[in-house]
Amino acid sequence: MYLTDQEKKMRDGRLGEAAGMAMAILVDLCEAVGAPEMVEISHVHTDSGFYFGDAGLAFVEHLAALGGKVAVPTSMNNTSFDIERGRDYGVPEVLVQKIKRLEQAHLAMGASPSWTCAPYQNGILPEPGAMVAWSESNAIVFANSVLGARTNRTGDLVDICCALTGRAPKTGLYLDENRRAVVHIAVDEFSAEAFTDARFYPLLGYHIGRECGHRVVAVTGIPKTVTMDDLKGLGAAAASSGATALFHVVGVTPEAPSLAACLSREVPVDVLSFTPEALRQAEALLWTAEGDRLDWVGFGCPHFSFREFTRLAQCIEGRKVHENVACTVFTSRKILRRAESAGLLEPLRAAGIEIYVDGCLLLYPQSLKPAGTMMSNSVKAANYIFSQSGYRAAYGSIRECFASAVAGKIVRRPPAWLRS
Amino acid sequence: MAEILKCRPLVAGRARGSIMVTRQSISFWGGVDPANGRILDPRHDLFDQSIAGRVLAFPFGKGSAAAPLVLLELSGQGTGPAAIINIDTDPLLVAGPIISRHFYGRAAPVVLLTEEAFDRLRTGDDAVVDGVSGEITIHP
Numbered sequence A: 001m002y003l004t005d006q007e008k009k010m011r012d013g014r015l016g017e018a019a020g021m022a023m024a025i026l027v028d029l030c031e032a033v034g035a036p037e038m039v040e041i042s043h044v045h046t047d048s049g050f051y052f053g054d055a056g057l058a059f060v061e062h063l064a065a066l067g068g069k070v071a072v073p074t075s076m077n078n079t080s081f082d083i084e085r086g087r088d089y090g091v092p093e094v095l096v097q098k099i100k101r102l103e104q105a106h107l108a109m110g111a112s113p114s115w116t117c118a119p120y121q122n123g124i125l126p127e128p129g130a131m132v133a134w135s136e137s138n139a140i141v142f143a144n145s146v147l148g149a150r151t152n153r154t155g156d157l158v159d160i161c162c163a164l165t166g167r168a169p170k171t172g173l174y175l176d177e178n179r180r181a182v183v184h185i186a187v188d189e190f191s192a193e194a195f196t197d198a199r200f201y202p203l204l205g206y207h208i209g210r211e212c213g214h215r216v217v218a219v220t221g222i223p224k225t226v227t228m229d230d231l232k233g234l235g236a237a238a239a240s241s242g243a244t245a246l247f248h249v250v251g252v253t254p255e256a257p258s259l260a261a262c263l264s265r266e267v268p269v270d271v272l273s274f275t276p277e278a279l280r281q282a283e284a285l286l287w288t289a290e291g292d293r294l295d296w297v298g299f300g301c302p303h304f305s306f307r308e309f310t311r312l313a314q315c316i317e318g319r320k321v322h323e324n325v326a327c328t329v330f331t332s333r334k335i336l337r338r339a340e341s342a343g344l345l346e347p348l349r350a351a352g353i354e355i356y357v358d359g360c361l362l363l364y365p366q367s368l369k370p371a372g373t374m375m376s377n378s379v380k381a382a383n384y385i386f387s388q389s390g391y392r393a394a395y396g397s398i399r400e401c402f403a404s405a406v407a408g409k410i411v412r413r414p415p416a417w418l419r420s
Numbered sequence B: 001m002a003e004i005l006k007c008r009p010l011v012a013g014r015a016r017g018s019i020m021v022t023r024q025s026i027s028f029w030g031g032v033d034p035a036n037g038r039i040l041d042p043r044h045d046l047f048d049q050s051i052a053g054r055v056l057a058f059p060f061g062k063g064s065a066a067a068p069l070v071l072l073e074l075s076g077q078g079t080g081p082a083a084i085i086n087i088d089t090d091p092l093l094v095a096g097p098i099i100s101r102h103f104y105g106r107a108a109p110v111v112l113l114t115e116e117a118f119d120r121l122r123t124g125d126d127a128v129v130d131g132v133s134g135e136i137t138i139h140p
Helices: A005-011 A017-033 A054-065 A093-108 A137-147 A158-165 A192-196 A200-212 A228-241 A276-286 A306-316 A333-341 A345-350 A361-367 A379-389 A398-407 B067-077 B091-104
Strands: A038-040 A044-046 A074-076 A167-169 A183-187 A217-220 A247-249 A270-274 A296-299 A326-331 A354-357 A373-376 A392-395 B003-006 B008-011 B014-021 B055-057 B083-086 B110-112 B126-130 B135-139
Touching (some): A017 A158, A017 A167, A017 B008, A054 A158, A137 A247, A183 A200, A200 A228, A200 A276, A228 A247, A296 A398, A306 A345, A361 A379, A373 A379, A379 A392, B067 B091
Parallel strands (some): A296 A326, A373 A392, B014 B055, B083 B110
Antiparallel strands (some): A038 A167, B008 B110, B126 B135
């Protein structure tokens, strides 16, 4: 493979031992996957701060001990639990201490403790065309699709190597030819109300992931009024049911001014449709709750946005969460501060909603109850909570989720636009 | 009699072990218990079996970008496969063994077989995977 003089210096350890180790790993990776050269990147979103076991912790601490410094701005993905308040819901102290060690090692290397799976809600917005190396499936698909930046599905620990070197293997979605869609999904037969309903988009995403796997998709039939939160939910769902890393919404996302502009010119394109029947099927697959039994309502997968906080606050109307139900929100420290200063958190807390930062909604119940039923406005959460921890899942709008939390049971009516 | 299959090495190294083959893909994140190498997904045909020390053959990887973290942990705890045989290259699957080689000085070799050669693998056969010369030697 080709390396620049600077990259050779780095690999040979002449720019520091940590960068040397990181570069040697990336060179081996390039050779394994057939990348002919490296791409210079301008930002990294790393998941190396996620504590999974002592090996990852030891690797990151080793790089920090070798004096590693990030070569490009680097933000950190969410961790498992709220670092300061995890003890409130039973996270063992030994785990909290290990997460803090990961935080210290990353800070020593110059990463920013953003601790969020939605960096794009925290002012981290690479320009269209920018080469970045992001981890976290929902952030990857958002960066590629909505921001028009370029990243592959960067692996955990590979991401910190990219950060220390400012390089990534030049393959996949860094290259123009791999960014065009090989599947066209025509959204069809929906009435206009469907497109202003937040429940619609994540179910479309779930369908896309299941049907298309890792293939790049172009979607037609979506109006320009689609919101950032809608696209976030769509992408997160698609990346959880498939391995979607890039979708185009024709007329909306930056690389799709027209259908022709974003379709592959080399490979025959599969044409599929998404109809009310497909949406019903997607929801039926996702819905694993039995009856109306409810233990927990979870918001913030990906981390709750400021707009979502606003919407939830509007639903409270002086009501309180039922005593048999837990209601939690996960967000970033930055959005928490913003929501706090806007006065949005007081009514939520008064209603009995617990608000946490840093961590992951999906790992919240681990220390509380081994099984139960969760309801969420997130298709990603409903999908993973069942497949990863056996929790049963229901899905609904923010309003329906809160109404269910108040009632102590699942309250859900199919949307009017879906009734046949 | 030994049978020799030509393979394409992605991660160099040499390992010996008993073959464990599945036609299903494997999701390492949430799918394998690092304490003992056991497959956790009840829907998987290797459910509850341990991949530790085995020559693990599956067509390709799936799931989360956290796979390198899981594979490094398996390597650190000594509960990982002795070698990995795939049909398609998955950057997320080769990264774990590559990092393990640079960090622990040891790595499970990762090699690719054609679909036709893959079908010749039988669970329980003894295999030597040579991720340098590009050969898998099988002793039934």
